[in-house]
Amino acid sequence: MKTVLNDPALVELAESNFQQSQTQIHARTDRMFAWVMATQYVLSVVFALLVSPRTWSGAAQQTHPHVWAALGLGGALASLPIFLALKYPGTLFTRTVIAISQALFSALLIHLTGGRIETHFHVFGSLAFLAMYRDWRMLIVASVVVASDHLVRGIWFPFSAYGVNTRAEWRFLEHAGWVFFEDAFLLVACATGVREMRSTASRQAQLELANDRIERSAAEITRQSAVLNSVLTGMSDGVIVVDGAGAFLHFNPAAGEILGPGSQDLPMSDWFTAFDTRQDESGACYPATDYPLAKAMRGVPVTGEEFMITRLGTAENAWVEASAQPLDLGTEAMGGVVVFRDITERRRMLEESLRARQEAERANRAKSEFLSRMSHELRTPMNAILGFGQLLKMDDLTADQDESLEQILKAGAHLLRLIDEVLDISGIEAGKLSISQETVDVPEVIREVVALVQPLAQSSRIVVRTMPTEEGTGFAVADQQRLLQVLLNLVSNAIKYNVEGGEVCIRTERAGTLLWILVEDTGIGIPEDKLALLFTPFERIGAQHTSVQGTGLGLALSKRLTEAMGGKLGVRSASGGTCFFIELHAAQCPLRVLTERGWKEDAPSPTVTREATILLIEDNPANGRLVEKILGSRPQYGLFLARTGQAGIDLACEHRPDLILLDLDLPDFSGSEVLRQLRRDSRFETTPVIVVSADATPSHIEGLMSLGVSAYLTKPIEVNSFLTHLDDQCQSPLEKRVA
Incomplete structure (x- = not known):
């Protein structure tokens, strides 16, 4: 099965595994060839000693050259590969030297046997051994050495290679052909082995990465469990976790402290009777099925449920606030988790705070009633004192009498200011002082x-x-x-x-x-x-x-x-x-605001030919000047200004204006009261009234519109809209009412 690698980390790990496995095979094969080299060397010497230990020349004899070749050439061919295999196993240089040496060892053995055809099979065996490297290059190197050896010896030493004395310069091709024929199969085997190694390395990499992820996940779960356990253990709130059967999965120390000693050993089914759960201090029963944890196990979340319990093993009552959530554990039955806290002290403080607030409200009402009463009781005699004092001031008095009377009037005025200031402070503290921003x-x-x-x-x-x-x-x-x-x-x-x-x-x-x-x-x-x-x-x-x-x-x-x-x-x-x-x-100058909005004081007015009288009832001088500036573009409109509600009513009666502009926050009484008084006068039943106020409360606007105002404009004034309303009201003829 072909494995597709898309993860760079997986590709890198698979390649690392392959290289490691390949190095191990190369090193293991190197060590095997070290034994093969040593064995071949010993056997070649033994063979030379047994077959042709001596050579004769007449009666003289000496050690046969084959023995010296086995000892010398065999030792040279075996020693370097053995050294490299032991010192540098797994390297390309080591196995290349081994491949060359093994091919030359075959040539040595063929030479020692006089070119016997049977010895040539050592070449094919050597190639099979070299294929164990699974490195096609070693087969090619050895095959080239074998072919070169047969070519050279076939020309100059044919007896050594083929056991004949005639030159055989082309015979090496036949031998090389059989060698490369074997190489073809061995190369396929090498390629197959490499593919299998890569597949194995890939599967190993996948397993290693999966195992690493599992280990990391397990470590993270362990860490999170430790953190969660530490948090739950250190919480001042009680936490209980149960499975679908009601068995405790977690019961933190705070839960035991709140519920009482031994509560962890108490089955959940016995809670209702053990804790004597009640809805309140009156003893109203708290149904067992309404327990937050019981609801959670039925899949119903609970938030902020309060009830009273009796701590286990004591007669002490405690108020508890609990919240619970269902817990899906992957089983048929639903588990649950409940978090609860002791709110006995909080409820006690809340009740004390409520009582204190009620006491404060009673005291404040008593103070207000007292101040109101005192103000009335003090102002009544002060009215007589100051009134008669002022009347006496009009009489002819002696200098001493006049001085005494002056002291009486000053003391009375001082006492009156004191009364007013006390009432003002009391009004501020009670939140009853009216502020018009x-x-x-x-x-x-x-x-x-x-x-x-x-x-x-x-x-x-x-x-x-x-x-x-x-x-x-x-x-x-x-x-x-x-x-x-x-x-x-x-x-x-x-x-x-x-x-x-x-x-x-x-x-x-x-x-x-x-x-x-x-x-x-x-x-x-x-x-x-x-x-x-x-x-x-x-x-x-x-x-x-x-x-x-x-x-x-x-x-x-x-x-x-x-x-x-x-x-x-x-x-x-x-x-x-x-x-x-x-x-x-700080605030911006109203005229500057209008200028920034594009209003020009000398802007030409629309065609308005009728003269009209407008009464502005406004206590703020800046707002009064603002309206005067705006009306500079309407020279046909006359303007009267009143700073108080009473002054506005008086000016209205005197000048019978065509339009009234009314502010609501006035120093003496409210603008709505001014409107009521005007509407009660038959002369002003239909006089247009435009309210100009900073109060944009919808309910307030609706209330005034129901009293019959023509328009309700909120501050800051939008000039074009303001002038449009004025023109709409002033262009229509308005009949003067008779008194």
């Missing part, structure tokens, strides 16, 4: 803060200055009203805790996607060991001993508000000044 023009907020603190700064002789901001880089994502509140607190503190004649600097810095607002003062600074206490509620780090009034809540509230806007509030301080910094996410 949008693009805010930070320099505009800074200008508003500076205007608000100027009276305080002038009374303290403090200079408040700002650093110019590069155009278009002062925008951030924040809640404008809350950012104003935080900055106002920081700048007020910088003024109050400054030295007389000091300075406060407000500036912005931008780097990548972040914008910093820095408030720097020239005060005495804050000790480094006190910085960590700055943002603790009611902590004034010694300022309570000064004449500066404060609650200790401002910085704590500012930090929480900044974090609620997705930013950070930090501080650096040294002798001679303190720097508070607000870190916010």
